[in-house]
Amino acid sequence: MWYQTQGWRSHDAHAQWRGKGALAWRRDAGSGRRVAGTRSTVMLGVKPSVFLLMVNGQIESADFPEFDELYCKYSYVYGHDWAPTTGLEEGISQITSKSKDCNQGFVWNFPMEITFKSTNPYGWPQIVISVYGADLFGNDVVRGYGAVHVPMTPGRHKRTIPMFVPESSSKLQKFTSWLMGRRPEFTDPKVVAQGEGREVTRVLSQGFVTVSFNIVTKDLKKLGYDTIPPNNQTSAMSDG
């Protein structure tokens, strides 16, 4: 019956993604957002003035000393007043193997590009990256979660995000989860971008992911938000 067919849907999603490889995809969540959008415009009558934040960059590399064959996913978490206008909101990278040199890094060079519009800097977008890989038995398990705010100042930035995974709640659970290849995961990778409820979790640090951003903003200053430090307007460009 349908119950059986639908059973493990969400878990199998990883496998689907893996199958797709480097294909980035975009969730078509249009309906909900469109409803809200129309509503607000109806309520407001006029189109509100917004500022734009353009992010492009790439998830360059990662450093996970213990693992091999990893891929990553990214998504954004942003506040109520933010809306992506163009670009991909989510993506999933190819699987990459450990490099043979002494650094043993993982290189994805996975590009991302998105433009947000917003009326409020509150809820500035955060990029959430989760890394997955196969374990000893070939099960697809999570290798790390991490999040970082998209840089606020225009220019080129490089961010190294420390990654962590939730810990099993007990030794026995740890063992069984290892045995069954079902490591604890966050219910939603986006929880790592939020502070609420984190006190109940225990995490283990895993590695690092390096992301480079190129930020372009529009109208931020016009609307009264001066994000560029006064003394290093030029140096901000070469920052990172």
Added chain:
Amino acid sequence: MASTENLRQKIKSKRKALQASLTGSSEVSDTQGLVSAEMENGTRNENATFIEDIQDEDEQAENLKQTMRAQRRRRKAPLVDDVIEFNHEESPQDITKITRRQRSLPPLGECTPSTSFAEYSMREKMREKLKAARSKAQSALQQEEESASRYPTDLGDQSSITQFDTEVDEEYAKRPRDAESPIPPPRVRFREIASRLKPKPKEGFPSTEEAYNFFTFNFDPEPEDSNEGSEVRSHPQTLHDVDQGEEEAAEEGGEESAVSKDEEKEEEGKEEDERLVNDDEEDEDDYLFIIDQTARDFLIVKAPDYEGYNNRQQRDRKVLFIPSILSVSTSEKVPENMQPRFLEDEGIYVGEKPKVSKSNQNIIENRLLKNEEGKRWFGSDGRVIALANPIKQTKTRPPIFSPHDEVDPAIETLYRKAERSRYNSQYIAGSGEPQGHFQLDIDVAGIVFSHHPMFSREHVLEAKLAQLYDQYQLRQQKNLANLYTDKLCALRKAVNNIAEGQGVQNPMALHRLVEYKSEIRATRRMCHLEQERDRTLLKNIIKVWKDIKSLREFQKFTNTPVKLHLRRQEANRKADELSYEHEIQAEIAELLEDYQEVYDSKLEEYKIKYEEWKSWRKARKAKKKQKRVAGEQQDDDTDESLTAEELPKPDPPEPVDPSVVEEQVRETAARIYRKPGEPLLYPELSMTATVTPTNQCPRGEQLRRQDVQRCTLFAKVLFNNKEVSRTSSRTLGIDFRIHFGQIFNMQIVNWPESIKIQIFQTIGTSTTKIEVFVPIPETSILTGSAPIDEMEFSSDQRVMFDHEGVGSGVAFSFEVDGSNQLILLTSGKLACSVSWAVDENGVPLVPPVLHQNYGIQSTLKHLDAISSIGATGLTDTKKLAKWAAESRLDPNDPSNAALMQLIMSATNGEEPNKDYFRLDHLQEEFNFLSEEALNKSKRFRLLQLRNDGVTEFLNYKQIPIKDSEISEKIFQEYKNKQCDRETFDLTSHLDVHRAKVAKYLQKVRDSVTSRFLLAKHHYTLPDMVIEEAVPSISMLGVNLFRLAEPRRPLRPRRKERKKVTAQNLSDGDIKLLVNIIRAYDIPIRKSMGRPALTSRSARSVSETFPTSQPPQISAESPEWCTDQVSVHPFVEVSFQRIVRQTATLVGPNPNWNEELELPFRAPNGDYSTSSLQSVTDEVFINVFDEVVYDVLEDDRERGSGVHTRTEKHWLGFVHIPFTTIYSQSRIDGTFRINIPPVLLGYSKERNLASERGWEAVRSLSDGSYLSLFITVEPHLVPGEPVIEKFESQEDEKLLQRADKFQKEVAQKFRNRRCVTTVTDLTGKMVFVTRYIKPLFPPQELLDVLPNSSEATMELLARYVSLIPFLPDSVTFAGICDLWCTSDQFLNLLAGDEEEHAVLLCNYFLALGKKAWLVIGTAIPEGPTAYVLSYDHNQYVIWNSTTGQYYGQFDAFCSLQSVSCLVSAENVWFNVQKYETVMRINFDTSKSNLWKPFFSRSFPFPGLSSVQPDELVYQHTDKAAAVELQDKIEKILKEKIMEWRPRHPTRWNRYCTSTLRQFLPKLELSHGREGGDDHCAELQSLLGDYRISGFPIHMSFSELKPVIEAVHSTGVHNTETPLAEFALAVYIHPYPNNVLSVWIYVASLVRNR
């Protein structure tokens, strides 16, 4: 030679070319290089003479060395072979080279066959060589670096020469023979040089110059040997060994003279050193160093050093010491010339030494003796000094003997919860640091009794004497009398001065004089007083002493050592008299003066008064005269004035009589002053008297003394009423003084509140206690500087003795006759001091804020401002300041800084108008905006509203950045809505009462929601992290079992799915899956135009009760057998106005097994748990009959075309609220289809076979049923009920018991819900039995059927079911299950199962029935509450929300399981094996079936009910009901027309009115009877219409559900063009605004 010359030239040029190419040449393989080097060396040897370039000195040196070797070689030519062999052995790795060498060797071999050294065996030589090599190892090591740096250059130089290999080889082959002759000359030269160098030390290094000279000598090398030399060089590692080995071999050979050998050696060393120097000098040869670094050059292979075992042992012996295990003789251990002494033998106790094994002891002794001072370790007995074995052989803990392995209850360890200290909150501020930072030292010095019960009379006197003497001494010390006397003298002098000097004119002086005089007067008085006191004191002392003396004489023994000496000082009588007289005279004079003054002033006064009097008299006289003249008229007035103003004649003051004054003065003087000539007496108290020994005393005194000796005392020190320590017990001395002299150091944590010292006195067995309070020292009192205070104490205890002791509190007398009785109480002085300790660094260990203690109880008050003046006082700065001043707040304490600042500003009056106290007075600076600006900004307001979760703005996206972009309209809407809350529009509610209720509900909801707002943000681990559950053993077993399971089982089962938290969902993600399986007993069509058969869709109460009549069974309808197409049912599921339907099947028992998928849309797109829980939408599952009408007008077309019209006729419905599905995640079961009481044109199918004889079965299968499965996809996690401990007013014990009870039963029966405590509307825990209480239903209902109790019950159930149902999860957003009391419920007119059931249960109880509340699970509600009643030996189960009831053995009872029964007195939990109603025994008296909450061990405490005493019912306004009825009808009609936009809707008014008449009848019969009658009636009335319709019955709460219900029937969907409609509404009002709504909908089609 010319050929040689040519050759040389040739080679030279070649070499140059080579050198040129050398710089560019890269590394060639080592072997190759070596090979070429070998050849090149050959050439070089030949050309040695030509090489003079300094830059090639390296090469030269190389050449030289080779030459030398060649010379040597020639001398020991026969050896060469062997050496080569040796080399061969040493370097087997280089095969190519060896072959080459062999190739070039044959001539050499030919050359030296006849050597005389052939007899040496090769092995021998090798051994020698080895030996030599070893001895030379050091020099080799020294030189290896040099050699290492040398070879690379050669290799590098000639690396590219390989190409000439063959040529050169050939030439070399020739050379040896040619070069044979020129050997001698070089040797000669060599010798010369050698002799020149001789003075040099053998191993010394030659200087550069010498080396240069040496190397520049021209000699011909022997080409023959060059081969070998180069060969040797090809093994750089072994080269030296080999070289030297050769030399040694040559030495051994002894052919040549020893001199030359030495020289050679010397040369060799020299030459190598030389090269080293060159390397250093020639900086330009950089490349040398580069090439240096090949791995090979650093590698040195060397035989391992070996040292003989004996040698090593020898050496070890020098360093190491191994103690022997042999025993040491005693003589060595004891000091010399001494015999060992055995203390034990001498009788001195020596403990048993710890056991040490003999060998270990010997070892340690030997080791100790090895040390110089080792002997110290030995005792006089010659053994190692050791302490006695500390281990006791016996157990110190007594064994516990207990007969049953149980701990003796007397010594059993009991766990007692730690109690918090009462003074917990009084910790000293800042004592978070290590405890005992503060220390009080209490010095209890001793006690002196001023009275003690055991005092003898003498003691009493002695004490008195001592007291007086103390007083005397004190006075002496102060010497007040003298002081005053002196002062008097001084004053007198001053007065005299003034009088004499200035005269009296000066007003200042005069004034001063007056002052002085008054002062003199005062001083004199004081002086007299003091002197008098002194005198009386002295007299008293003497008197007491006399008493003592007389007492001692009287009793004939002395008890006290006290003795008073009176020191007498003879006075000069004359002088005394003089001064005495002078004094008196002075006094008299002064007094006289004073009196004179007084007299003068009095006289003055008198004069004035006299004048007044005189004038008054005159006036009177004059008036009298006037009166006489004036006559009668004024008589009254004057009379009055005369009587009023009559003044007595003042008396003149008497003059002072000096003699009287003198007499007075003398009198006092006699009393006070020492008489002239009287000796001065100084009493001196001493303790010198001898106390009579006890044996000489009379018996009474002996007893007393014995008693005194038995008396012991000790003192306890109590800090904050807790005993801290106690002194040792001391015996009372004969002098009744006790010296403790103990100092207690107390490290304190709590504030010192009281320090108390309790003195315990033990006489024999009796103990008396005296308490002394000691003041807490000020912070300045520190140990060391604290004086010992004497604290007086007393006790009012009555003590009486039968011996000489006077007792305490007992009257006794010193007189013989018993007069002049004295009562003395035990009293004394405690000498002690309390001070703050000082630590080693001199820092006082005083708490930081210790204010002046005004009293013990006020200590705390001073610490805390709020507790002292109250929280409101803080706002009053004046009060605060006052408090601060009172409590002497330390202004320098940083913890008080804020307060002080505030007080300062308040007291200084800087801000006098600031009459408030601000907690965060700096907050303003950090404020983002001012309050007004914040309110003014629309944007901020919007943001705030959104943040507060106001529903309108909750999901508002992109709040505009500019105020101007926000229109007021948004707020307008919000404000309007806010206003609406106050004034409800009646259009949506239709009813004032309900509007009020809705408002109230909204308020409750708001308050409850805000209460749980915080709890909602409480995350648990499963909320955050998905984690697989640990598989249990059983699970593993199941999993294993599952492996054997077939992949596709024949009967698949539903599996549990993974849950999804509703946070990342959006529209379209959630679907409702409805699986319609089958239906039973669907009504079938009746043929047109015939009267309907029995349609009994509901059962009467009579059926369930035994009094049931045989049911009406319809006569068999003949057409049923013939008409095969009885019904074409299909199911339509509508949810949120989205409709899905199944296929149409045939027959009354269709089996669809079809899955329908309906999308779910959450309100406002909010998919949070709370939002989902409050979805009020219901799933309507309607059963329809599809009727196909042939609408072909023309029969002729029948053959070619089909023209039919399909109609669907509503048969019944099942509705399930979404919340039920959501909270249970799945609904699976068979539901009874709600079929309207009257279904026009349909009848129930009768199963003929089971018509008779199967009464029970038939009755069970009555009604139509539908099997369903509903779930939500994906599996949503239902909102966890907040399991939070609410506050409760219940008894703590009861709550604990409830907790325990619930846990107990939950262990055994996990699935059964146990309800003991529930949450009431205010969010408090209430015990469930408090809800059950007999409550009377409305009298109207009781009056309807007064005779039949069953009917009344039924009616009540109906009444209760008419109260609208509203699940708590909807009302309170899934927060928790709240129980309203019945009056609240009736007021709200909404509630869920619990409220209904409670009300019904209470009604039943009021009727005098036995009734219980049943907690269990039912379909489709899930966990629910039903009512169980017991009547006529039958248990009946009532569904209070529908009004339906079931017998216990009813198979279609919707109650599935029973877990709990609740009555007013008790709660029973079902502990039976089964929980289904049918298999349960409801006898609650059996505790093995029903576990009672209140049992004998925990009896019912008599909980009062939370229900009101009586329910007050409002009378429902009938007119309003009628009005509402019309309103509903109108709205419904409009709606139906609205739903049929494409067709005109015609209303058949005739039919409507007919229907309207039916409805009240239906209501009266509760929708049960009369259906057939009115069908018939309808049929007759509307004969020419085909009518399909039905009445809908529902309780009324709001309009929306009514509309929904009508819509779901789909009556409006009739597409028949000529269809007419009829709609009638009837509202039957029940008391308290409970309304029963009937809607009759019908569609009519005119029959053709």
